[in-house]
Amino acid sequence: MYAVIKTGGKQYRVAPGDEIRVEKLQGDVGDAVTFDQVLLTSDGEAVEVGQPFLENSKVAGLITSHGKNRKILVYKYKRRKGYRRKNGHRQHFSLVRIGDIESGVQVEE
Numbered sequence: 001m002y003a004v005i006k007t008g009g010k011q012y013r014v015a016p017g018d019e020i021r022v023e024k025l026q027g028d029v030g031d032a033v034t035f036d037q038v039l040l041t042s043d044g045e046a047v048e049v050g051q052p053f054l055e056n057s058k059v060a061g062l063i064t065s066h067g068k069n070r071k072i073l074v075y076k077y078k079r080r081k082g083y084r085r086k087n088g089h090r091q092h093f094s095l096v097r098i099g100d101i102e103s104g105v106q107v108e109e
Helices: none
Strands: 002-007 010-014 019-023 032-035 038-042 047-049 058-068 072-078 083-089 092-102
Touching (some): 010 019
Antiparallel strands (some): 002 010, 002 038, 019 092, 038 047, 058 092
């Protein structure tokens, strides 16, 4: 089973047990997080797609750590003007271990 969630302006394909790096989340290490913006769920046979999100679907996770990504360099340059600016940036992230995927789909037998 897997799901596609949206958090921090990005979309992630997640399955139970996965660890993903997302934009920094509020909370401490060990806190539980819930992602409500579920775009798609699949159990291997049935695929449910939301418009844009699925009702009653959630993905539960646990914050395992916080950190900073590697540095990216931002360099501005204008030719023949002697204008150069160099700047670096390290983006904060949260490492989240995905737990349970709750699908809002009712299985009819």
